[in-house]
Amino acid sequence: MKSCVILVLGVALSACAPANDGADRDGGTSNAASAAADLVFNIVASDQGFTAPDSVPAGLRHIVFTNHGKKVHESMFIKLPEGMDASGFIAAVQSGVDFPKGTVDYNGPGLLSPGDTTEQWLRLDPGRYILMCWNEDFSKLRDLHTITVTEAGRHDDAPHKENTVLTLRDFRFEFSTPLKSGVQVVKVVNAGPFMHEVDFYRQFTGKTMADTLAWRQDDAEHAPTAYALGGVLDSHDIRREVWIRREFLPGHYVLQCEMPMTVSSEAVDKSTPHANHTDAGMTMEFEVR
Numbered sequence: 001m002k003s004c005v006i007l008v009l010g011v012a013l014s015a016c017a018p019a020n021d022g023a024d025r026d027g028g029t030s031n032a033a034s035a036a037a038d039l040v041f042n043i044v045a046s047d048q049g050f051t052a053p054d055s056v057p058a059g060l061r062h063i064v065f066t067n068h069g070k071k072v073h074e075s076m077f078i079k080l081p082e083g084m085d086a087s088g089f090i091a092a093v094q095s096g097v098d099f100p101k102g103t104v105d106y107n108g109p110g111l112l113s114p115g116d117t118t119e120q121w122l123r124l125d126p127g128r129y130i131l132m133c134w135n136e137d138f139s140k141l142r143d144l145h146t147i148t149v150t151e152a153g154r155h156d157d158a159p160h161k162e163n164t165v166l167t168l169r170d171f172r173f174e175f176s177t178p179l180k181s182g183v184q185v186v187k188v189v190n191a192g193p194f195m196h197e198v199d200f201y202r203q204f205t206g207k208t209m210a211d212t213l214a215w216r217q218d219d220a221e222h223a224p225t226a227y228a229l230g231g232v233l234d235s236h237d238i239r240r241e242v243w244i245r246r247e248f249l250p251g252h253y254v255l256q257c258e259m260p261m262t263v264s265s266e267a268v269d270k271s272t273p274h275a276n277h278t279d280a281g282m283t284m285e286f287e288v289r
């Protein structure tokens with residue numbers, strides 16, 4: 001087991017207890033070491049919820065997302081409309097609504113395996129937000145972490161210069177230059193007009209893209225077939241740019257967009273399957289050497 005230390009607004013927090021075979025090798029130590037150089041906005045997921053600051057200044061924020069749970073987790077920023085609190089949001093989701101009326105998606109780190117850590121830079125506007133993991137059993141959702149983004153203290157953290165740009169298109173992925181091994185900065189942009197997201201997976205030895213898509217389609221029934229490396233979740237404003245920094249080990253990779261084909265504030269019958277962008281072919285496989 002490796003161990004590492006992340007600086008949380010001046011408070012040292014021990015982190016990174018890998019919970020599955022080898023997931024820690026993807027960047028826990030190196031990412032955390034680089035993150036310690038400046039003040040970061042730390043989000044820690046567990047199987048019960050999130051630990052994160054209650055308040056943060058607006059602007060381009062440097063986020064470090066760590067998964068201390070036993071399950072794969074993500075952390076979407078969702079801006080709440082006036083008059084809606086976290087319990088109102090939960091009630092809407094439990095009624096089958098993926099996009100409760102008036103809420104605005106603001107990106108966030110995508111699916112991440114237990115024990116792993118990833119960094120991201122994304123822009124937050126003033127308002128009230130909740131952190132949401134869509135990889136959950138919504139019937140059991142009780143409490144969501146609420147964050148107030150303040151005008152006071154507004155500033156931009158500077159992302160590192162990107163090594164490659166990943167463009168999300170209708171319905172495919174395009175790198176400006178091939179992704180290399182090592183610690184890499186990936187700038188993610190959306191060419192639209194659809195909203196998109198990207199999840200990064202490094203395949204377990206011998207697994208195929210079909211295996212990983214099957215795992216993701218029915219997470220509860222399948223053992224993982226790949227390490228989930230923390231991609232970029234969707235945003236209603238498709239012009240937003242997000243930077244990821246993490247270590248990419250040599251191996252076979254799969255990208256996937258799980259965005260629903262229909263973005264609606266109406267309740268959806270979850271008992272029948274609904275098409276998403278993966279069904280429209282928005283996947284990619286490639287090798288990192």
Ligand SMILES: [Cu+2]
Nearest residue numbers: 196257259277
């Ligand atoms: Cu998509």
